[in-house]
Amino acid sequence: MKLNQLSVFLENRPGRLGAPLEAIAAEGINILTLSLADTAQFGILRLIVRDPERAHRALEAAGLVVNQTEVVAVDVADRPGGLAEALRVLEGAGINIEYMYAFSLRRGDKAILIFRFEDPDRAIAVLQQAGLQIVDGEELFAQVP
Amino acid sequence: MWPELWNDAAGGFHPASAPDFLPEPHLREVQLRRLKAVVSRAYEHVPLFRSRLQERGLTPASIQGLGDIAHLPFTVKTDLRDTYPFGLFASPMADVVRLHASSGTTGKPIVVAYTREDVAVWSEVMTRTFAACGLHRGDVVQNAFGYGLFTGGLGAHYGAEALGATVIPISGGNSDRQIMVMRDFGVTAVCATPSYFTHLIERAMELGVDLRELPLRVGVFGAEPWSDAMRRRIEADAGIRGFDIYGLSEIIGPGVASECPAQDGLHVFEDHFYPEIIDPQTGTPLPDGSEGELVLTTLSKRAMPMIRYRTRDITSLAAEPCACGRTIRRIRRIGRRSDDMLIIRGVNVYPSQVEAALLEVEGTLPHYQIILTREQGLDQMTVEVEVTAEVFSDKVRALEAVRARLAHAIEHIVGIRVELRLVEPRTIERSQGKARRVIDRRTL
Numbered sequence: 013m014k015l016n017q018l019s020v021f022l023e024n025r026p027g028r029l030g031a032p033l034e035a036i037a038a039e040g041i042n043i044l045t046l047s048l049a050d051t052a053q054f055g056i057l058r059l060i061v062r063d064p065e066r067a068h069r070a071l072e073a074a075g076l077v078v079n080q081t082e083v084v085a086v087d088v089a090d091r092p093g094g095l096a097e098a099l100r101v102l103e104g105a106g107i108n109i110e111y112m113y114a115f116s117l118r119r120g121d122k123a124i125l126i127f128r129f130e131d132p133d134r135a136i137a138v139l140q141q142a143g144l145q146i147v148d149g150e151e152l153f154a155q156v157p
Numbered sequence: 158m159w160p161e162l163w164n165d166a167a168g169g170f171h172p173a174s175a176p177d178f179l180p181e182p183h184l185r186e187v188q189l190r191r192l193k194a195v196v197s198r199a200y201e202h203v204p205l206f207r208s209r210l211q212e213r214g215l216t217p218a219s220i221q222g223l224g225d226i227a228h229l230p231f232t233v234k235t236d237l238r239d240t241y242p243f244g245l246f247a248s249p250m251a252d253v254v255r256l257h258a259s260s261g262t263t264g265k266p267i268v269v270a271y272t273r274e275d276v277a278v279w280s281e282v283m284t285r286t287f288a289a290c291g292l293h294r295g296d297v298v299q300n301a302f303g304y305g306l307f308t309g310g311l312g313a314h315y316g317a318e319a320l321g322a323t324v325i326p327i328s329g330g331n332s333d334r335q336i337m338v339m340r341d342f343g344v345t346a347v348c349a350t351p352s353y354f355t356h357l358i359e360r361a362m363e364l365g366v367d368l369r370e371l372p373l374r375v376g377v378f379g380a381e382p383w384s385d386a387m388r389r390r391i392e393a394d395a396g397i398r399g400f401d402i403y404g405l406s407e408i409i410g411p412g413v414a415s416e417c418p419a420q421d422g423l424h425v426f427e428d429h430f431y432p433e434i435i436d437p438q439t440g441t442p443l444p445d446g447s448e449g450e451l452v453l454t455t456l457s458k459r460a461m462p463m464i465r466y467r468t469r470d471i472t473s474l475a476a477e478p479c480a481c482g483r484t485i486r487r488i489r490r491i492g493r494r495s496d497d498m499l500i501i502r503g504v505n506v507y508p509s510q511v512e513a514a515l516l517e518v519e520g521t522l523p524h525y526q527i528i529l530t531r532e533q534g535l536d537q538m539t540v541e542v543e544v545t546a547e548v549f550s551d552k553v554r555a556l557e558a559v560r561a562r563l564a565h566a567i568e569h570i571v572g573i574r575v576e577l578r579l580v581e582p583r584t585i586e587r588s589q590g591k592a593r594r595v596i597d598r599r600t601l
Contacts, residue, residue: 019551021544023581049553053560054579056551075583077549110552128551 013148014082014132016064021077022055032057035074041067044152045126047113058113060126062153083128084136085115085152087145090123098125101142107135117155124152171288171320173281176428177483184484185223187428191456193220196229199462202247205240206232206464226431226454227442231465237267237407246270248460258306259406269308269406270460276315278457282412282426283316289417289424289483290377290400292346294321297372299339301349301357302380304328308410309380313348316412322346329353332360339373340366346375351383351391351399355521358394369396377402379411382492384513390520401490407466408453414488419480422487429457432488433465434474437495445476450495451488469494471507499595501529502536506571508594511540514566518559519548526585531599539576540567543585 022028029048036043036059044060061067064080071078088094102109108130115124124147129135136146179187197217199206209230210216219225237245246253248270255271271279292298298317302309310328317324327338329349335357338344347354354376361368376391379402391399403423404411413430414423425432430453434443437450451468455461472488479487493507500506508527516522524543529536540563548559556579564577586593 017551019549021549021556021579021581023579023584028581051553051557054556056553056556058551075581077544077546077582079546079549079551081551 013084013136013146015060015085015126015149015152016080017083017126017128018059018061018064018067018071019079019081020057020059020071022050022057024050024053024055028055029057031074032059032071032076035070035076036061036067039066039070041070045113045116047126049111060115060152081128082132083126084132084139085147086125086127086139087119087122087147088125090118090121094123095125098139098144101139101144102135105134105138107131107138115152117152119147119155171284171293173284173319174288176426177285177289177424177485179428179484181484184428188431188456189220189223191428192223192226192431192454193217195454195456195458195462196220196464198247198459199464203245203462205236205245206230206462223431226433226465229465231440231452231467232463233467234267234407234469238265241265242268243270245461245463247462248272253460255311257308257311257406257410259308266306267407269410272459275409275458275460278429279312279409279412280315280319282409282429283312284319285426286402286412286415287316287320287322287346287377289415289481290346290375290402291398291418292317292320292322292375292377296320296322296345296375297325297343298322298346298348299325299327299335299342299344301327301329301335301347301353302411308404308406309348312404312410312412313377317348332357333364336361336364336366339368340371343372345372346377347373347397348377348379350380351376351378351387352381354378354391354395354399355387358391368394371396373397375400379403382490382509384492384509384516385490386513386516387522403488403491405468407463408455408468409458413453417479417481417483421479422475422489424479424483424485424487425474427485429455431456432474432486434472435467437469437471437498445474445486448473448489451491469496471495471498499527499529499597501538501571501573504571504573506538506573510570511567514570515542515563518562518566519545521545521547523548524582524585526593527595529595529597529599536599537576538571538573539578540564541578541580541585543582544579545582 020032041061046059049056068078088098110128112127200217252272253270254273258266258268300313302313304310376397376399388399400416402415404413414425416423433452434449435452443449451470451472453466455463470491471493472491475487493509526541528539550556564575567575
C-alpha cells in the first residue's frame with residue numbers, strides 16, 4: 013500500500029542536483045517521479061524509484077545523506093475539484109498532510125498524487141473508506157515501461 | 158602489612174598517593190625548597206634561562222618565597238623549537254636515560270629528556286593518577302595510548318606497572334584487536350584518548366560486543382579536550398566511569414594532573430608541578446578561582462627543568478578542599494587553549510564552545526567549520542555543519558528546526574549571533590583526517 017520514498021539533502025547552490033541524479037542513472041535506475049522542496053539555504057530532493065534499496069546504496073556511495081520514508085499514492089479524479097474532494101476527506105478526519113506532490117503518470121481519467129502523512133496507515137484507511145483508490149507499488153511500476 | 162591495606166579490591170589507599178594529602182603549610186614548604194633548587198639548576202646549566210635572569214637582574218637567590226616565582230621569565234613553546242634539539246637540557250647526555258619528542262604540526266618537533274630520577278618521578282605521578290582514578294593491584298589495564306616518541310604510552314605504562322596493575326601494552330590502533338583483547342583478557346581499565354575510545358564503543362557495537370557486560374569499569378582519558386556531554390555518553394555506553402587526566406610532554410607527559418572519584422576538577426600533583434594562572438594577554442598572575450592560562454613550573458625535573466612554562470591551556474585553580482580529601486589544588490577541566498581564541502566583534506570565542514553546543518544538540522560531534530568574514534566593518538560568524546543521516550529529515554520543517562536548534566545552542570554559549578548553514582557530507586575539507594576548524598576571511 014505504501015511506497016518507499018527516498019529523500020536526499022542538497023545544498024542550495026548551482027549544480028547540486030546533478031550528483032544524486034547521476035548516481036542513480038549510473039545504476040540504471042529509472043526515476044518514476046521526483047519533487048524538490050527548497051529553502052534559501054538547502055533543498056530536499058524526494059524520489060520514487062522502482063528499487064529504493066539499490067538507489068539508497070548508490071546515493072550513499074556518492075556521499076549523499078539519504079533517508080527513506082513511507083508515502084501514499086492516491087488516485088484522484090483528474091477534473092476540477094478532484095483534489096479538493098480528497099483533501100476534504102482528510103481534513104474531515106483530522107489528518108495532517110506533511111507535504112504532497114503529483115506523480116508524473118496518469119491512469120485514465122485519474123491523476124496520481126503522492127502524500128506524506130505523519131500516520132500513513134490511518135490516512136489510507138480514511139481515504140479508502142471514502143472510496144478513494146490507493147495505488148500500490150506494483151500497480152504503479154507496472155505502468156512504467 | 159601495607160600491601161593488605163592498599164591492594165584490596167575496594168581500592169584502599171596507595172602509599173604513593175601520600176603527597177596528595179599533605180597539609181598545606183607542609184606542601185608549600187616542599188614546593189619552596191624544590192623551587193629554589195630547580196631555579197639554581199636551570200641557572201647553572203641552561204644558558205637561555207641564565208641570560209634571561211641576568212637581563213632582569215635576578216639570581217637564584219632572588220627566590221625567597223613562592224610568590225617570587227612571579228618575577229621569573231616565562232618559557233614558551235618556541236623556546237623549545239629555537240633551541241632544538243637539546244638546548245634546554247640541564248643534564249649531560251650521559252645522565253639522560255630517555256628522549257621523547259612531540260610531532261610538531263609545523264616544522265621541527267620538540268624534544269624532551271628524562272634522567273633516571275625523572276623517570277622515577279614520572280612513574281610516581283602516574284601511579285598517583287591511576288590510584289586517584291580508583292585503580293589498584295589486580296586491575297588489568299589496556300593501555301591504548303600510543304607507544305613511541307609520544308609520551309602517553311610509556312608514561313601510563315610505567316605508572317600502571319608501579320601501581321601493581323597488569324599492563325597490556327597494546328598501543329593505539331587496530332580496533333578489532335583492541336575489542337578482542339578487552340573481552341578475552343578480562344580488561345578492567347582502558348587508557349585512551351576519549352575520541353579513540355568513542356570509536357571503540359562504536360566498533361564494539363558493530364561487532365556485537367556490549368562493553369557494559371564486560372568487567373571493564375574505568376576509562377582513563379587524556380591527551381585531548383573532551384566535554385562533559387561526551388563523558389556522560391562514554392560512561393553510559395561503556396558502563397564505566399571515565400576520568401580526565403592532564404599532562405604535556407614539555408612538563409613530563411601524562412601525570413601532571415588527574416581527576417579523583419569526585420570528578421570535580423583535576424588535582425595537580427603540585428609537589429612536582431607548580432601551577433599558576435595568568436592573564437594570557439598581560440602575563441599577570443591571577444588569584445585562585447580566576448580563569449586564565451595555566452603556567453607550570455617543574456619543581457623536581459632534572460634533565461629538562463621548565464620554569465613558568467606557558468601551556469596555552471585555559472582553566473582556573475580551585476583551592477577549596479575536595480570531597481576526596483586531597484589537599485593539592487585542582488584545575489577545572491580544560492576545554493580550550495588561549496591560542497585557539499577568536500575575537501569576534503570583541504567577544505572571545507573558542508572553537509570548543511561551538512563544539513560543545515553541537516555535541517549537546519546532536520549527541521555526537523558532526524564535522525563543522527567556523528568561517529569568519531567581515532561585512533561593512535562588522536564581523537560575521539558562520540558555522541557550517543555537515544548533515545548526518547541522524548538529523549536529516551524529508552520534511553523541510555524538521556530540518557529547519559534542527560538548524561535553528563544548532564544556531565540557538567551556539568548563540569547561547571558564545572553569546573553572539575551565528576549564521577548556521579547545513580552542508581552536504583564530506584564538503585568540509587579535511588587535512589590528514591582532521592578538519593580545519595576555523596577559516597578566517599576577515600581582512601583586518
